[in-house]
Amino acid sequence: MIKLVIADDEKLIREVLHQFIDWKELGINVVAVCRDGMETFQAIKEYKPDIVLTDIKMPQMSGLELAEFFAKREDYTIEFLFLTAYEEFDFALAAIENNVHHYLIKPLKEELLIKALTEATQAVQQRKMAKEMMFHTEVQKCSHSQCVQKVMDYVEQNYRDPELSLKQIADTMLFMNVDYLGRRFQEECGQRFNHYLTEQRMTKAKYLLRHTNDSVNEIAVKVGYGNNPKYFGITFRKATGRTPLNYRHEKRMS
Known part of the structure; x- marks a missing residue:
């Protein structure tokens, strides 16, 4: 379920948002309701919410400052929704610069808030899905x-x-x-597996030819050619250009 923090310095607004929105239907769990910026800051650190619905101006730390701070943290990816009575262009511009997708003006219409929450929830789900796919990859x-x-x-x-x-x-x-x-x-x-297996067997065979007095038949058995020394000889010559005995002789003479 999507985790959300509500933050507003007006008690009535906090209560209305918390109690009169059907959060369960939206697939949202309200993990904290905060009354100022510092309380919101601590709640974000503790709960790591997906969405923060916050007043833009609050005591101790504004919603803009919160958004700006957490936008710079790679371990936090939060959808900020600003809820404010301020309609000045500077606030809206600052919100956009801090990746705030919704700038909602009080008094709010419920349908606009629901629409904004739905879009934010979809953005969170898409981000989580992309992250999960990347993880599985x-x-x-x-x-x-x-x-x-x-x-x-x-x-x-x-x-x-x-x-x-x-x-x-x-x-x-x-x-x-x-x-x-x-x-x-x-x-x-x-390379194909069969080629790799042959290479490994030939490497072992070369070592045995150089460092032991085992017969070609014995070496054929030891490197996986069983009772088929003829096939071992053909394979060895194809790989090295020499018969096993010629290879042994050349290496011991060098």
Whole structure:
């Protein structure tokens, strides 16, 4: 529900506004009724209202000063509605400069006040909706990056598994649509998952060829090619331009 603060130094006006407007029907909760500028200032700090319906001239701090102060604060986004007996141009101009959308002259007609409150409420709701959409967009971006990182971490831990696939990860670990996950992976990593997996396996194979005496068949098993050393050899040559044994020989001679 929209939160609203009423501020006026005239008791009768405060009471009329508070008691005779059907706030619930407007979707508004009146969180404070204030009699001067400083009291209003404290109420705004405490309740962080969405709308402030305030007299333009009050003791201690005017409505204009309140609007000017909170307009400069990024952690406050408030719709100010000025309710005043003053019709001078300077007041109206100052109201516009401080993002006050409604400048209402006393004595008020109820329909004009309701119209102003409705428009202010709509502005608040639109702003909140835009903020929520932005928040969800950021969360999705974060979540997508986390998902891709989880895929990469899973590959690092399970590249030895000949059955390893993006579908397996999507279905059993992330519970996501594999096509969607594949698109996200390619967008963030600049390559398809299968290409990435092959790169990781080839990197591991190169290390084993350089630093161990394992046979090509043993290395094929250790990097995820199971009992298919022939396919491992074809893949390795395609990636490096050399057979596994030639690669080992060249690196050990250099």
